[in-house]
Amino acid sequence: MKFLKKTALTFFITMTVAAGSVSAAGNFTEISSKSNVATDKKWTITFNSNLNKDTINDENITVTDAKGNKVKASVSMGSTDNTVIVTPKVEGYLPGSTYYVNFGTGIKSLGGKTFSLPKRMKFVTTGKFSDASTYEGIPNIVQAKMEYEPILPNQKQTFHLKSSSSEEVQYKIFASKYVYKFDKYEPYEEITNGYVSAQDGKITTDKLFEAGENGEKYKILIYVKRANKQGAHVDENTDYDNYYIDYLRCVNSVDKSIFTDLDLNFTFNEALDKQNNTKVSVTDEGPTSWMGASANQIKYYMNPLNFTDEYGKYMFLKLNYIDDSITEEDLNGILKGKGVLEGKGKAFLQAAKENNINPAYLVSHALLETASGTSKLATGIEVDGKEGKKKVYNTYGIKAFDDDPNKHGSEYAYEQKWFTVEEAIIGGAKYIAEKYVNNPTVKRDTLYKMRWNPSTPGSYQYATDIGWAYKQVIKIKELMDQCENPTLNFEFPVYKK
Incomplete structure (x- = not known):
């Protein structure tokens, strides 16, 4: 298939470009775009002539993002002299993002032919994170389990690993700490000494992880390749055949008693x-916002064992109102400087007592959902309805569905007549109590149960954010620490063996 005159170099991308799909656009030729592309997509480009290998490099063939910034990708010759492979960096492209593969006029055939114009192909990645690459014909990791969940600062992690290959493989493991303040991971640090073989399917590393004040999250990156052979791919860390990503938490102590x-x-x-x-x-973790979470991202937050420490335990705090140990003054201390929620301790306490809900939870929930009292739903949105145009408030994000949270959340607030912040605080607490915390059919009376509904997994959950329950524990603990001998009950979910 030829898109340019016979004297020029042409190509097609294997199984992706159809006839008539190239059109001139300014100073380059546009190839028809691709959507829902896997984040670890490896492009195979086939040219109509054998190539001058010296011109196949990451200067003449690049990948750029929607803003034109160059992103890391590996460019190499394929299995024949007229094919080229473009492989993304480890962890793949960002989900739900636009990229371009660019082909410059510096690419030459053996006969010296070049493109008359540069070419580019737009592609949009799928909207979900991935845990592993699945490049075929070479070993990949089919099972990875960590011995300690969570891990303590004095413990060395053991990884139980299994690959798809019948031949001997080796692994190299890296770790990266998540920095919540900046919403990003630190650079990877190798925790094995080069590529190593798994003994009886196990590798124990010497790395000791840090727990910080309230527990630290780490991303684990495991490379695999055929033993004593050069990996099929190369990135800034190493050569490799395939990779696998998982997550662990390091905490200072564990107390299940x-x-x-x-x-x-x-x-x-x-x-x-x-x-x-x-x-x-x-998940909103990382440079993209609200993308589909991968299986291991979900597993990290859904695994109750990860949160049996002094902070994480508040995911399992029973959310019912117990006594008067939390005062209006306690609540207002937390709410100081929190936008429209400042000074609303009285309303939260009333909502808690009337609806049999822990007031510390209500405050934490509202702070999370309203960006500390500053969101549009918190500061008020005008809705024109049967009672005329009125400003409404929604302090818990109730019915604020992901596709248009402000529209859905404000419309529901109008239906409920939440025309003041106080009405939103008290009315929203009534909804949470009836539907979740004190539901007569299935009580979802801990943060963990509200998020994951473990009695009926995958159904009727309060939030879609996988980190929703954990994001509230620090504020709840802060409030509890201000109270004198508060009565606390914790319920830990125990899954069947």
Whole structure:
């Protein structure tokens, strides 16, 4: 198939470009765009002539983002003299993002032919993070399990690994700490000494992780390749055949004695499978916002074992109103400087007592959903309805569905006549109590149960954000620490073995 005159160099991208799909656009030739592309997509480009290999490099063939910034990708010759492979960096492209593969006029055939104009192909990645590459014909990791969940600062992690290959493979493992303040990961640090073989399927590393004040999250990157052979791909860390990503938490202490156990009818893996199939789990972690969460991203937050420390335990705090140990003054201390929520301790306390809900939870929930009292739903949105145009408020993000949260959340607030911040605080608490915390059919009376509904996994959950429950624990703990001997009950979900 030829898109230019016979004297010029032409190409097609294997199984992706159809006849008539190239059009001139300014000073380059546009190839028809591709959508829903896997984040680890490896492009195979086939030219109509054998290539001058010296011209196949990451200067003449580049990948750029929507703003024209060059992104890391590996460019190499394919299995024949007229094919080129473009492989993304480890972890792949960002989900839900636009990219271009660009082909410059510096590319030459053996006979010296070049493009008359540069070419580019636009592609848009799928809107979900991925845990692993799946490049075919070479080993990939089919199982990876960590011994400690969570891990303590004095423990060395053991990885239980299995690859798809019948021949011997080796692994190299890296770790990167997540910095919540800046919403990004630190550079990777290798925690193995080069590529190593798994002994009886296990590798124990010497790395000791840091727990910080309230626990630290780490991304684990595991490379695999055929033993004693050069990997098929190369990135800034190493050569490799395929890679796998998982997450762990390091905490200062674990104390399960404080919990009352709640026995569940599902194994954790059964519950995780159901959650993965709902297509409603999202994450705002990293440079893209609100993308579909991968299976291991979900697993990290859904695994109750990760949160049995002094901070994480508040995910399992029973959310019912217990006593008057939390005062209006306590609440106002937390709410100081928090936008429209400042000084609203009285309303939160009233809402808590009337609806049998812990006031510390209500405050934490509102702070999270309203960006500390500054969101549009918190500061008020005008809605024109049956009672005329009125400003409404929604302090818990109730019915603020992801596709248009301000529209849906404000319309529901109008229906409920939440025309003041106080009415939104008290009315929203009534909704949460009836539908979740004190639901007569299935009580979802902990943050963990509100988010994951472990009695019926994958159904009727309060939020789609996988980190929703954990994001509230610091504020709740802060409030509890200000109270004298508050009465606290914790219930820990125990999945079937």
